[in-house]
Amino acid sequence: MESKPVISIQNVIKTYKVYDKPLDRLKQSFFRGRRQYYKEFTAVNNVSLDIMKGETVGIIGRNGSGKSTLLQMIAGTLTPTSGHIEVSGKVAALLELGSGFNPDFTGRENVYMNGAILGLDRIQIDKLFDDIASFADIGDFIEQPVKTYSSGMYVRLAFAVQALIPKEILIVDEALSVGDELFQRKCFAKIDEFKKQGGTILFVSHSGGSIIELCDRAVLMDSGECLIVGRSKRIVNLYQKFIYAPASKKDSMRKEIKNLNANETIKEVVVSSNVINGREELSNSSRKNSAKNQAMYDPELKVHDSVHYESRGVEIFDPQILTLSGEKVNLLISGEKYVWRYFVKFHKSSENVRFGMMLKPATGLELGGAATALQGQGIPQVIIGQVFQIDFMFVPRLNAGTYFLNGGVVGITEEGEVYLERKIDLAVFKILYEEEALMTGIVDFSISSEYTEIS
Numbered sequence: 001m002e003s004k005p006v007i008s009i010q011n012v013i014k015t016y017k018v019y020d021k022p023l024d025r026l027k028q029s030f031f032r033g034r035r036q037y038y039k040e041f042t043a044v045n046n047v048s049l050d051i052m053k054g055e056t057v058g059i060i061g062r063n064g065s066g067k068s069t070l071l072q073m074i075a076g077t078l079t080p081t082s083g084h085i086e087v088s089g090k091v092a093a094l095l096e097l098g099s100g101f102n103p104d105f106t107g108r109e110n111v112y113m114n115g116a117i118l119g120l121d122r123i124q125i126d127k128l129f130d131d132i133a134s135f136a137d138i139g140d141f142i143e144q145p146v147k148t149y150s151s152g153m154y155v156r157l158a159f160a161v162q163a164l165i166p167k168e169i170l171i172v173d174e175a176l177s178v179g180d181e182l183f184q185r186k187c188f189a190k191i192d193e194f195k196k197q198g199g200t201i202l203f204v205s206h207s208g209g210s211i212i213e214l215c216d217r218a219v220l221m222d223s224g225e226c227l228i229v230g231r232s233k234r235i236v237n238l239y240q241k242f243i244y245a246p247a248s249k250k251d252s253m254r255k256e257i258k259n260l261n262a263n264e265t266i267k268e269v270v271v272s273s274n275v276i277n278g279r280e281e282l283s284n285s286s287r288k289n290s291a292k293n294q295a296m297y298d299p300e301l302k303v304h305d306s307v308h309y310e311s312r313g314v315e316i317f318d319p320q321i322l323t324l325s326g327e328k329v330n331l332l333i334s335g336e337k338y339v340w341r342y343f344v345k346f347h348k349s350s351e352n353v354r355f356g357m358m359l360k361p362a363t364g365l366e367l368g369g370a371a372t373a374l375q376g377q378g379i380p381q382v383i384i385g386q387v388f389q390i391d392f393m394f395v396p397r398l399n400a401g402t403y404f405l406n407g408g409v410v411g412i413t414e415e416g417e418v419y420l421e422r423k424i425d426l427a428v429f430k431i432l433y434e435e436e437a438l439m440t441g442i443v444d445f446s447i448s449s450e451y452t453e454i455s
């Protein structure tokens with residue numbers, strides 16, 4: 001990665017004039033600067049951020065936190081009220097897809113028109129056209145006016161144009177949630193390909209999972225402010241902790257996140273480049289612990305960064321991974337059965353209680369989990385002082401690497417079903433490396449193979 005940022009955002013503020021009634025807007029135009037009929041609303045409040053070449057940076061935050069406004073300013077479709085944004089390189093923006101299309105033009109004509117707006121000449125678009133049409137995969141509709149398209153076709157074509165034009169920076173909004181799953185997969189693959197080729201990506205999503213999977217770093221925005229920047233997994237954990245916090249704790253938590261030690265943030269940024277290839281590195285480290293076909297316990301293998309959500313009178317304690325004969329282990333053999341156990345104490349009586357677990361690799365992808373009962377079919381009533389031992393029997397069919405276990409307790413309150421207690425990365429374990437294993441990836445699907453010489 002080069003040291004000069006490709007996107008440099010300095011003290012950027014965006015304010016909007018908000019009128020209570022349409023008439024106020026009219027009055028304002030009459031009275032010009034002499035009287036004020038509007039209130040000012042700050043959508044982006046003093047944001048500074050540098051993004052380096054080749055980085056994929058995620059932006060996460062609640063609805064209305066200013067994510068799209070920030071992206072639109074970077075894409076150049078909105079101007080900051082104050083501050084500076086410098087962007088070096090051609091930008092393609094997957095924002096408000098298709099907003100530049102003319103409904104009366106055919107798909108082909110719109111591709112040429114859009115390409116021209118994006119700075120390409122006719123010959124360049126001629127070269128790209130077939131790839132764009134084949135990516136959009138809308139058949140003969142490409143020759144029809146786009147006003148006859150379904151909304152899915154419209155987005156496919158708009159995405160294809162942005163995805164295939166040459167660019168150095170790609171800006172992606174939640175736009176990817178449109179279209180069917182196969183098309184979404186194709187879009188993610190395209191984004192991944194761009195990332196592998198060294199492109200810089202800015203990605204907005206409400207999905208923590210996609211941010212962790214795609215991004216090296218993430219930014220948590222709230223009420224127009226950038227609260228913290230850091231390693232994606234850490235930021236997504238903080239975001240989830242923040243949004244699940246009870247309303248009375250939100251302000252103090254917001255301050256806490258903002259005040260998080262700046263050094264800590266810097267440290268996270270430094271390790272971020274390792275995170276991209278985390279899986280391989282983790283496998284390599286496990287390689288040292290090559291399996292002798294027996295699970296073991298390594299006292300040095302501990303979670304350093306467990307995230308504890310706000311508890312609602314319920315406490316999870318004493319987590320442990322055990323063999324079926326009751327030995328404590330954390331170096332496991334793929335395909336063998338283990339027990340994930342934790343204890344729960346109720347300091348408050350609770351209703352309709354269920355317990356849950358989730359298993360994740362270092363990237364945070366939710367690989368698999370379970371609950372002890374279906375929603376509404378939990379333990380009808382738990383009283384103060386009761387303690388439960390929760391056992392989940394599980395068979396990790398996984399490649400060598402490091403994995404994390406969560407635990408959570410939900411109950412039905414007047415707010416509906418909520419987490420009474422939730423701990424992320426409550427325990428860590430490694431799957432030991434097997435000398436003879438042919439599998440690749442994370443999950444062991446018991447794949448067998450054969451080949452036959454046919455000529």
Ligand SMILES: Nc1ncnc2c1ncn2[C@@H]1O[C@H](COP(=O)(O)OP(=O)(O)OP(=O)(O)O)[C@@H](O)[C@H]1O
Pocket residue numbers: 016017018041042043061062063064065066067068069070
């Ligand atoms: N043209 C506008 N005039 C007035 N307020 C606006 C305008 N555009 C956006 N806002 C306000 O600015 C705030 C930030 O909006 P923005 O769309 O950037 O948020 P967001 O984080 O992208 O939200 P979401 O996740 O819902 O897409 C919101 O409160 C929104 O109502």
